[in-house]
Amino acid sequence: EVQLVESGGGLVKPGGSLRLSCEASGFTFSNPWMTWVRQAPGKGLEWVGRIKSKSDGGTTDYAAPVKGRFTISRDDSKNTLYLQMNSLKTEDTAVYYCTTDGHYDFSSGPGYFDLWGRGTLVTVSS
Amino acid sequence: QSALTQPASVSGSPGQSITISCTGTSSDVGGYNYVSWYQQHPGKAPKVMIYDVSNRPSGVSDRFSGSKSGNTASLTISGLQAEDEADYYCSSYTSSSTYVFGTGTKVTV
Numbered sequence: 001e002v003q004l005v006e007s008g009g010g011l012v013k014p015g016g017s018l019r020l021s022c023e024a025s026g027f028t029f030s031n032p033w034m035t036w037v038r039q040a041p042g043k044g045l046e047w048v049g050r051i052k053s054k055s056d057g058g059t060t061d062y063a064a065p066v067k068g069r070f071t072i073s074r075d076d077s078k079n080t081l082y083l084q085m086n087s088l089k090t091e092d093t094a095v096y097y098c099t100t101d102g103h104y105d106f107s108s109g110p111g112y113f114d115l116w117g118r119g120t121l122v123t124v125s126s
Numbered sequence: 127q128s129a130l131t132q133p134a135s136v137s138g139s140p141g142q143s144i145t146i147s148c149t150g151t152s153s154d155v156g157g158y159n160y161v162s163w164y165q166q167h168p169g170k171a172p173k174v175m176i177y178d179v180s181n182r183p184s185g186v187s188d189r190f191s192g193s194k195s196g197n198t199a200s201l202t203i204s205g206l207q208a209e210d211e212a213d214y215y216c217s218s219y220t221s222s223s224t225y226v227f228g229t230g231t232k233v234t235v
Contacts, residue, residue, distance in 0.1 A: 035225075037172075044129065045164070045172065045215050047225040061223045064127065097171060103183075111160035111219055112177035119171060
C-alpha cells in the first residue's frame with residue numbers, strides 16, 4: 001500500500017526541540033520531492049518547507065516563520081523524511097503532515113501535494 | 127508571504143454549481159501555473175482535487191474543475207453533492223521558491 005506515516009509528535013515546552021519522522025512505503029521514496037505542511041487547531045493549512053530529491057540536489061526551502069529553527073532532511077535508505085524543530089514556540093502547535101511535492105511516482109509535478117500522511121500533533125506549552 | 131484570499135464560506139443546494147475564488151498576486155497565483163486545490167473533511171488529511179490550475183488527478187470526479195485569470199484562481203464544483211461538504215484550500219508556488227495556501231473556504235451543501 002502506498003502511504004506516508006508520521007510519528008514523533010507530542011508535548012514540548014517552549015524553547016524545546018522535537019524531531020518528527022515520516023516513513024514512506026509502497027513507492028520509490030528517493031524519487032519525489034517531500035514537503036511538510038502544518039495546521040494549527042481550528043486553523044488553515046500552512047506550508048512549512050520542502051526538500052528536493054538527491055538527484056535534484058537535495059536542497060531545502062523553508063517558510064519564513066520557521067527558517068533558522070526547523071531543518072528538513074531525508075534518509076532514502078530508510079525511506080524516511082525528518083523535521084527537526086528547535087527553539088519551539090507556542091505558535092508552532094499544530095498537526096504536522098508530510099506530503100509528496102508532486103505525484104509520488106514523480107509522473108507529474110512538482111508544484112502540488114499529492115500523497116499525504118495522517119499527521120502527528122505537536123503541542124508546545126508550558 | 128501572506129495567505130491567498132478565499133471567501134470564508136460558500137453554500138449551495140444539491141445539484142447546483144458553486145465557485146470558490148482564490149486571489150493572490152503576480153508573485154504567486156498570477157506568476158505561475160502551479161495552483162492547486164485541496165478538499166479536507168473534518169479530522170482528515172487534505173486531498174488534492176486540482177493541480178497545475180486545471181488538471182484533475184486520477185480518481186477525482188469531473189464535477190471538479192479549475193481555472194485562472196490574472197491573479198485569481200477558481201474552483202468550480204458542479205452538480206453539488208452532500209459529500210462535497212468540506213473545507214477547501216488553494217495553494218500556489220511563489221517567487222520566493224516557497225508555497226502559500228489560501229485562507230480556506232467552508233462549503234455547505
